[in-house]
Amino acid sequence: MTNYAYPEVLVSSDWVLAHLKDPTVRLVEVDVENNAYEQGHIPGAIAWSWQRQLSDQVRRDVIPREEFQELLGSSGISNETTVVLYGDNNNWFAAWAFWQLKIYGHADVRLLNGGRKKWLQEGRELTTDVPAYPVARYFAQKPDFSIRAFLPDVQRAVHGGEVDLVDVRSPQEFTGEILAPPGLPETAQRGGHIPTARSIPWGKAANEDGTFKTVEELKAIYSAEGIDGNRSVIAYCRIGERSSYTWFVLKYLLGYQNVVNYDGSWTEWGNLVGAPIERGLAAPVKTLVAHAS
Amino acid sequence: MHLSSYRIGGQYLAEVEVESSGVTIARATDQTRITSEERAIEAAVRRLSRTRRLDFDLTVGG
Numbered sequence: 243m244t245n246y247a248y249p250e251v252l253v254s255s256d257w258v259l260a261h262l263k264d265p266t267v268r269l270v271e272v273d274v275e276n277n278a279y280e281q282g283h284i285p286g287a288i289a290w291s292w293q294r295q296l297s298d299q300v301r302r303d304v305i306p307r308e309e310f311q312e313l314l315g316s317s318g319i320s321n322e323t324t325v326v327l328y329g330d331n332n333n334w335f336a337a338w339a340f341w342q343l344k345i346y347g348h349a350d351v352r353l354l355n356g357g358r359k360k361w362l363q364e365g366r367e368l369t370t371d372v373p374a375y376p377v378a379r380y381f382a383q384k385p386d387f388s389i390r391a392f393l394p395d396v397q398r399a400v401h402g403g404e405v406d407l408v409d410v411r412s413p414q415e416f417t418g419e420i421l422a423p424p425g426l427p428e429t430a431q432r433g434g435h436i437p438t439a440r441s442i443p444w445g446k447a448a449n450e451d452g453t454f455k456t457v458e459e460l461k462a463i464y465s466a467e468g469i470d471g472n473r474s475v476i477a478y479c480r481i482g483e484r485s486s487y488t489w490f491v492l493k494y495l496l497g498y499q500n501v502v503n504y505d506g507s508w509t510e511w512g513n514l515v516g517a518p519i520e521r522g523l524a525a526p527v528k529t530l531v532a533h534a535s
Numbered sequence: 536m537h538l539s540s541y542r543i544g545g546q547y548l549a550e551v552e553v554e555s556s557g558v559t560i561a562r563a564t565d566q567t568r569i570t571s572e573e574r575a576i577e578a579a580v581r582r583l584s585r586t587r588r589l590d591f592d593l594t595v596g597g
Contacts (some may be wrong), residue, residue, distance in 0.1 A: 274559070281564050282543035330559050359552075359559075368543045423558055424586040 244456045247497025251340075251490075252355045252454070253326055255364055262286050267324045268317065268375070271358065272296070272335040282368035284328070284361055288317055288375070292335045292483070296342055304385075304505070310346050311382040318375025321349070328354035328361070332445065332452045337487040341503055345390065347383025353490070356452040363451060389489070391476045391504035396511065400437050400518065405474045407439035408467075410488045411508065415480065416441040418521040421512075428481050430512030434521040436478065440467040441524050444484040447491045460496055468527045471498035478504040478511075536560070536579065540568050549575035 246252065261267045262285055269287035271279045279289035290296055295313055296305050305313065319325060325348060329336035333353055343351045354361070362368075399405035414420045418433030435441070446463050447455055454460070461470075469475060475492060477485040482505025489503040511517050540549040543564075549571035550562040560582055563574035 278559075278562060281546075281548050281562065282541075334558075362539070362541050365541075368541075370544065420586055422586075424553065424560060424583045 246454075246457060246495045248494045251352050251494045253352050254355055255361055255366065258284065258326060258328075258354055258361075259366065261326075264324075266322070267326060268319050269326050269328070269354075270317065270336075270339065272327060272329040272339045273358070274329075274331055274335060278330050278358065280370070282370060283358075285367055285369045285371070286373055287328075288373060290317075290339060292338060296335075296339055302506075304342055304345060304390075307346065307382050307385060310342070311380050314348075314382070315378050315380040318378050319380060320378040321381060323350070323378070325351045326354055327351065328357045330358045332359065332448045332487070333357040334483045334487060337490045338483040338505075340490060341389065341486040345385050345387065347386060355454060359452040389493075389502050391478075391502040391506075393506055393510060393514075395502070396436065396476060396478070396504055396506075399476055403438070405476055406469055407436055408464075408469060408475055408477045408485075408488060409435045409439040409441050410444040410477055410479045410484050411435075411441075412443055413441060415508070417523060418519075422480055426480075428509050430480075430509050432512045432519055434512070434519040435508075435524075436511055437518050437520045439478075439520075439524070440469065440527070442467050442469065442488070444479065444487045447488065454491065454495060457496065460491060464492070464496070466527070469498075471496065474500035474502075476502050476504050478507040480508045481505070482507045538572055538576065540572050540575075542568075547571040551575050551579040 269284055271283050271287045271289045272292055273279060276291055298306055327336040327339050336353055340351055340353060399407055409416050416435045421429035421433050447460055449455055477488040479485040482503060486503045489501055492498045492501040537552045540547050546564045547568045548564050550559050552559050561575050561578035563571050563578055565571035565574055
């Protein structure tokens with residue numbers, strides 16, 4: 243697929259069709275809401291709920307290691323299984339699940355390029371049958387948080403100036419005009435963005451059919467805001483799912499090395515007492531460069 | 536907004552998507568294409584009415 247840095251992390255809908263009955267492959271649908279899967283899904287796919295199965299149920303955190311192990315094992319996934327993730331909203335939560343599988347060291351995990359939308363638009367087979375797979379043995383690695391940013395990392399980035407912050411939310415969320423994508427419930431006490439952040443909405447990386455744009459197009463999009471792989475990047479959104487999509491783009495499609503996902507995102511920063519906030523449009527990149535020189 | 540509908544078995548699934556972001560804002564299933572689309576549009580309108588907006592100066596640093 244074009245000349246992506248790690249093309250093996252993407253599969254096409256043709257590939258999925260050819261591997262529907264492949265016992266070494268497990269299709270997993272991860273949507274914003276579970277009713278999408280219930281209304282029709284790719285044959286053989288199981289569903290994970292990002293809220294109940296990919297999140298700690300007591301404190302705000304990613305799924306704990308033991309529960310991750312249990313989830314994958316009960317999904318019939320072994321350490322050798324090729325996990326193919328897909329979902330709605332151009333793979334928002336599929337990318338978030340991808341990020342968590344990488345935190346726990348799963349070797350072979352991929353995204354269906356175009357997600358649920360492309361499969362639907364191509365008129366491919368859907369089913370409401372829910373498959374059951376035999377439980378597998380799964381061993382999760384200790385969590386690798388080198389791909390995750392926590393609050394102190396972001397605070398250092400704001401004050402230190404050596405790490406680029408990328409806000410992947412819509413322009414209206416970035417300016418503070420709205421607190422969340424229309425109709426979604428997780429908001430914050432304040433609207434705006436983290437100081438110094440650049441606004442690069444996640445959707446800019448996707449074509450109309452939901453597939454990822456080419457390397458050349460992606461480089462142009464991000465370099466226009468000063469993101470070219472030469473500095474570390476922290477991507478954030480509202481709750482960390484759209485930013486995991488951008489993390490995937492920067493790290494796996496463009497091959498930028500030091501990219502992390504700040505899953506606390508705006509629901510953490512925008513609710514934090516005393517955290518500095520900017521509102522309105524960001525200053526043009528040229529202005530920032532002039533000030534730095 | 537972009538409205539799509541698909542036949543799945545004996546039902547129709549309709550989805551309303553925000554074109555600028557590719558976000559599916561609402562979906563609904565029903566026995567006919569028209570009724571599923573109507574229900575999806577109603578759900579989308581309800582959701583959009585819950586969007587919280589703030590009024591302030593949108594210029595740089597405003």
